[in-house]
Amino acid sequence: MIFSRETIAKNVFLFCTLASTVTISSILLFMIALGLPLFQESSFLSIWTGPWDPYQGLYGIRPMISGTLWIALPATALSLPLSLGTSFVITSLGGRELRRMLGALVRFMTGIPTVIYGFVGIFLLMPLIREGFGGAGMCVLAAVIVLAILISPTMILFFSDSLLSVDPGDVQAAKALGADRAQRLLYIIMPKALNGMISGFILALGRALGDTLISLMLAGNAIRAPRGFLEPARTLTAHIALVNAADFNSLEFRSIFTCGIALYLFTTTAVIAVRFIGRKKSVMQ
Amino acid sequence: MQGFAEKAVVVFSWIMTILLCLFVFLFIGYLLIQGLPSLGRELIFGQADPLQALLGRARVFDGIFPAIVGTLCLVELSATLAVPVGVCSGIYLAEYAGPGMKKLSGMFFDILAGIPSIVIGLFGFSLAVFLHNHFDDRIGPCLLISSLSLAILVLPYIVRSTQISLEELSPGIRRTGLALGANKLQNITYVLIPNALSGISSGIILAVGRCAEDTAVMLLTGVVATAGVPSSLLSQYEALPFYIYYISNQYTNPEELAGGYGASLILLGVCAFLFMLAYGMKKHLSYWTLYRA
Numbered sequence: 001m002i003f004s005r006e007t008i009a010k011n012v013f014l015f016c017t018l019a020s021t022v023t024i025s026s027i028l029l030f031m032i033a034l035g036l037p038l039f040q041e042s043s044f045l046s047i048w049t050g051p052w053d054p055y056q057g058l059y060g061i062r063p064m065i066s067g068t069l070w071i072a073l074p075a076t077a078l079s080l081p082l083s084l085g086t087s088f089v090i091t092s093l094g095g096r097e098l099r100r101m102l103g104a105l106v107r108f109m110t111g112i113p114t115v116i117y118g119f120v121g122i123f124l125l126m127p128l129i130r131e132g133f134g135g136a137g138m139c140v141l142a143a144v145i146v147l148a149i150l151i152s153p154t155m156i157l158f159f160s161d162s163l164l165s166v167d168p169g170d171v172q173a174a175k176a177l178g179a180d181r182a183q184r185l186l187y188i189i190m191p192k193a194l195n196g197m198i199s200g201f202i203l204a205l206g207r208a209l210g211d212t213l214i215s216l217m218l219a220g221n222a223i224r225a226p227r228g229f230l231e232p233a234r235t236l237t238a239h240i241a242l243v244n245a246a247d248f249n250s251l252e253f254r255s256i257f258t259c260g261i262a263l264y265l266f267t268t269t270a271v272i273a274v275r276f277i278g279r280k281k282s283v284m285q
Numbered sequence: 286m287q288g289f290a291e292k293a294v295v296v297f298s299w300i301m302t303i304l305l306c307l308f309v310f311l312f313i314g315y316l317l318i319q320g321l322p323s324l325g326r327e328l329i330f331g332q333a334d335p336l337q338a339l340l341g342r343a344r345v346f347d348g349i350f351p352a353i354v355g356t357l358c359l360v361e362l363s364a365t366l367a368v369p370v371g372v373c374s375g376i377y378l379a380e381y382a383g384p385g386m387k388k389l390s391g392m393f394f395d396i397l398a399g400i401p402s403i404v405i406g407l408f409g410f411s412l413a414v415f416l417h418n419h420f421d422d423r424i425g426p427c428l429l430i431s432s433l434s435l436a437i438l439v440l441p442y443i444v445r446s447t448q449i450s451l452e453e454l455s456p457g458i459r460r461t462g463l464a465l466g467a468n469k470l471q472n473i474t475y476v477l478i479p480n481a482l483s484g485i486s487s488g489i490i491l492a493v494g495r496c497a498e499d500t501a502v503m504l505l506t507g508v509v510a511t512a513g514v515p516s517s518l519l520s521q522y523e524a525l526p527f528y529i530y531y532i533s534n535q536y537t538n539p540e541e542l543a544g545g546y547g548a549s550l551i552l553l554g555v556c557a558f559l560f561m562l563a564y565g566m567k568k569h570l571s572y573w574t575l576y577r578a
Contacts, residue, residue, distance in 0.1 A: 005470065006468060006469060006470045009470050010377075010381055010470075012373060013373045013374070013376050013377035013380075013381060014377055014381070015373075016369075016370045016371075016373035016374045016377065017373075017374040017377045017378060017382070017390060019370060019374075020370060020371070020374050020390075020393075020394070020397075020440055020444065021390055021393050023397075023437055023440070024393050024394075024396060024397045025393075027400065027404070027405065027408045027437075030408055030411055030412070031404075031407070031408070031411070034411055081297070081301055082301050082304060082305050083301075084298070084301070085297055085298040085299070085300065085301025085302055085304075085305075086298070086301055086302045086305050088294070088298040089298050089299065089301075089302040093295060093298055093299070094302075102302065102306075104561075105306065105309060107560065107561065107564045108309075108557055108560070108561060109309060110560060111494065111556050111557040111558075111559065111560025111561065112553060112556065112557065113497075113498035113500075113526060113552055113553065113556050114498065114499075114500065114501075115498065115500045115526045115527075115529050115530050115549075115552075116316070116529065116549045116552065116553050117312075118530070118533065119529050119530075119532075119533050119545065119549050120312055120315060120316055120549075122533050123315075123319075123533075124311075124312070124315050149305075149308050149309075149312075152305065180291075182291040182292070182294055182295050183291060185294075186291060186294060203399075206399055209401070210399075210400070210401025210402070210403070210404075211401070212401065212402065212403040212500075212501035212504075213500055213501060213530070217530065217533060217534075237401055237403045237501070240403050240404070240406075240407055240505070241403055241406075241501060241504050241505065243505075256407065257407070257411075260404045260407045263400075263401050263403070263404050264400060264404055267396075267399040267400055267401060268396050268399065268400075270399060271392075271395045271396050271398075271399040272392070272396075274395075275392060275395060
């Protein structure tokens with residue numbers, strides 16, 4: 001009796017695991033299946049790199065890929081120094097009380113809903129940009145600034161975590177040799193924590209690539225590759241969100257699945273890269 | 286020269302920290318100043334009588350009551366779908382799975398955690414269209430489809446937090462029950478799960494927080510601006526985050542805008558509370574909530 005209950009429980013657990021795994025694979029399969037008509041209609045390469053011109057029957061997603069990169073890369077680059085500085089203060093430069101408070105602040109930031117970042121961005125940042133630089137205010141720059149703040153807690157938490165996980169023995173040894181806080185941080189802790197920090201950076205980049213609401217609300221959504229920070233842009237994510245579901249079978253509609261596949265591939269590559277780096281780290285220790 | 290570089294790093298770090306704090310305080314302060322005055326009965330229930338609205342006898346037209354109810358239904362449904370499956374998978378991975386299975390599924394869940402939420406929304410949307418075309422044309426983007434997509438979205442948090450908090454338990458705790466003659470299942474239900482409960486529940490709370498705020502998924506799976514209190518699983522619904530998005534786009538007068546600020550403040554309060562609660566219960570579990578875009 002007890003034995004059979006044990007077996008049943010085990011099988012239930014196994015079934016749940018398999019169900020979850022199947023779901024994940026089916027997301028990709030679903031998108032490939034639904035995007036298929038577009039792949040048959042035009043050449044494989046032109047879908048990714050070609051221009052967007054529905055009147056000519058061209059549904060390349062290059063403007064969206066370019067918009068995504070124009071927003072995600074500068075946002076991550078802008079977030080990097082902010083996060084580096086803050087994680088230095090959280091892990092070694094600040095006093096005990098300050099560290100605790102900063103840690104709480106960063107955790108609080110992870111709990112702020114994305115839509116609220118966008119909402120405040122529209123009404124607080126947009127007028128400033130409109131006055132400072134002219135134009136409509138809906139542009140790459142606005143999205144970059146808000147996105148940089150949005151992803152910084154990800155980076156800060158990963159950075160501080162890997163900075164704190166360095167063997168305290170090494171740090172004490174350096175301290176005994178007379179190294180001050182900044183020296184310990186720069187020459188002992190940083191080099192050892194580098195792998196973990198790179199992971200955090202990649203994950204934050206993945207977040208920036210995959211964020212929908214900020215670019216949807218702030219970047220202006222014009223289907224045209226941006227040529228500067230003050231021009232509007234549409235990201236892959238925003239393109240999916242803005243789809244008009246009226247005609248499910250049109251090729252224009254199918255293009256959102258190519259966007260979906262592109263995003264899936266971008267973020268999956270990031271996750272696999274992080275796992276690879278993580279494994280190298282554990283081998284080294 | 287080296288000394289100068291070291292000093293520069295210290296100064297730079299402090300400037301960056303101050304800058305970040307400044308951003309956050311400006312942000313929250315702005316929201317508080319704009320949102321606080323509009324908080325009140327009027328914001329939630331509009332002109333309707335609160336008691337009648339709560340009992341479902343009166344419809345609320347100019348308040349955010351339907352959006353709040355919609356969000357609660359959504360969270361409730363997704364949690365019902367995701368928590369049992371997630372916790373069971375977590376238990377299997379921690380206690381039964383071999384190393385190969387562990388590695389493979391670990392990668393799967395990391396990938397799922399990294400997929401942008403809009404892609405999962407797109408999946409839900411396609412599923413709705415598929416069901417509509419092949420089974421029953423009453424099915425469209427609706428509350429049920431949204432909850433399903435949100436459940437998929439938060440599944441990895443629940444699985445991994447369950448798995449990690451079970452694996453973290455010390456070998457002493459793990460073996461005592463077995464040594465006293467408990468079988469594996471008894472050991473799991475009476476010893477391991479109670480001991481890992483704080484970690485598991487912090488994962489669930491984080492999942493609930495994500496369900497309440499993820500606008501991108503809702504956007505594609507059936508949220509609308511005016512639907513009233515949802516009447517069935519297959520009906521469209523309103524939700525708080527979508528209301529905020531909608532107002533930012535479509536507001537026509539200052540009162541509506543003030544409503545948007547009020548709603549933002551409520552949503553911020555709820556989500557920040559849930560996240561802080563989860564962090565308070567278990568500090569280290571939460572890093573990979575952040576994988577999610």
